[in-house]
Amino acid sequence: MIVAALDAQTLVDATGLGAVYALMAVGIGLVFGVLRLINFAYGQLVMVGAYTLAFTATWPVAGSIAACFVVVVALSMVMERAVFRPLRGESQAVMLVTTFALAFVLQAAALLVDIRDDTIGEIATSIASFNQPVTLGSLEIRKITIASVAVAAVALALLAVLLTRTTIGLHMRAAATDFGTARLLGVNANRVIGLAVFLSGILAAAVAVILTVQNPFVGPDFALRETIVVLVGVVVGGIDRLWTATLGGFAIGFATGVINGVLPTEKSVYLPSAVFALVILVLLLRPGGLFAWGRQTAVDRM
């Protein structure tokens, strides 16, 4: 019965969801790599990007998307400069709680802005045509699913090139391995962290564009649940390395899509329980991370 339910359509949709979660995981993993900071406010960056798309919905599509990228990247940089940098060197608990507080502040601010017209929620319609399907036999694959996978693949490839073929990439990897030693060897901390936060912002903006195609209604809790799931995926995959974190993000998105397709309709309310039961099982069996093969390093678990 399960095999029958697991049809090609489900696998395609699950892959699309996994790709979006992988993009979010890269954004979270980049910042964690250099700051040792799990940024719970990452979802709010996506939310702000989605609101930007909504508030610029009457602009030409390219302008609206450009505005989304500018606003999200700017906010990301401001967060780093105004909040994370002054707290650099503080304990992880302090930084973690700070990102929580930041998330709540941004969400409350969004609510206040949104409610001005006495309704909650705005409609973002940037590239709605991407929600149309491409038909392949019995499969109907929405263009945004294909785009999500393509964007994730290209972003990861570019990132791989940046990290392995450039000096700044080398600095980032050195900082991710041992920030203190890297600084002693001349790595410019502000530059490395700034680049990581910048790239993280770019990815958040891309996620905002992708998510609003299928979910055009933007509210203050936009992308909140996705962020929590991705954070869990990042830890499950192995948070201490970027690629394991990314695979963790993809895996939890893919698993969510597959379980959702397999569960009978009347049991779909158990989707989060099933996903998180799987998470617990993985953590029990592989506490170092699902994809952290052969690594013996201490792993930060939040």
Place this chain on the structure above:
Amino acid sequence: MRGKRKWGVALTLLAGVTAVAALAASMGGSATAGIQGPIVIGWAYDAKGQMAPFDNPALATARIRVRELNAKGGVNGRKVRLDTCDTQNNNPARAKSCARQLLGQGAQIIFTTCDVDFATPVVQEAINRGKLAISTCIGTDQMGPKRFGASKGRLAFSFGNVAQDEGSAMAEYAIRRGWRTAGTATNTLLVYFKNVIQAFEKRYQQLGGRIVARESYQTGANNVQLAVTKLHAKSAKVYVTSTAFGELPAFVSGFRTLGNQTPILNSWAGDGTYWVTQSPKVTNYYAVTYASVFGDDPNAKINRLGKQVKAATGGFVQGIGTIDGIVVAIKRAGGSTNGAVLSRTLENFKKVQTTNGKVSFSRNLHSVFGRQYRVIKVHNNKGTRVGFVTAKVVPKI
């Protein structure tokens, strides 16, 4: 010795008076209690949070009704006073203190917000003090004995339509339109959403309709498109859901971008056009609601009010309708605002006329059933009233 006897008599009298007072309190007071001075209604509402789009327009129309009543001399010669307190996005602690504050200011009846979970702290404060707790638009059967207990729960009522009634009315409408096969999609987030679909399916099949596909999704779970794709694969005359929030535009645009123009039928949750997408435009979409916000309601007063309060959904009329209902109850109770007395009176409401239709309650069902719904159609993003529907039965689910 005489002194001791005197003290003994005094203590006996005091004990007797105390016992009588306690007995009176436990009986919930008499029917004539609280018939002096102004009638004070305390409303713990959400001014700027997520329930604000429901609470603010309802409060605005309630205020208008109170002004009208007072201009005509009040209710049984008593002025009506409406005190308010902002629950600040339904923060439970704040909501509770709001209820206490309003009761401390002399509120005899407490109004609360439109979601039973958010309303609970306020309801409990009110009913624990023997006061009537009223919501203008909670849409489940939980606002009453079912959630708050067979005794104190009798003090909780909602003037919103119970989901079973709404789902039943939607089924009647679908059959009337000749939509004899349906695909349903349940948003599992709220009991209200689920109950609407359960009632729809039950009544629809009683009327000869056939459910050809059942899917579900959940707000925030990113799975609405999967439900849409699966429903799209099954041919049906109508797709039925009960949802609001982000999933509503995603659900509708999901079908339309697939080139599927089958009618979509939603509950009051999907009223209004504040959620429509510019691309693709919303077409062939229907919802049942309390009142039309598109200026074409058959009741001219409702049209004026809707314009005045800039309502987004027909729920705005619930403020004025609820005040209407409470006024009838107080008059029938001989002017009493005692909770137990008003509760008994409300339980006996059978098709009581209010601005927004006829209201009925029963001993077990403290949310409205049997009221006439307006059917709204949104086509090319423009909303119009296209008919009425009333549930003939409230199916047991």
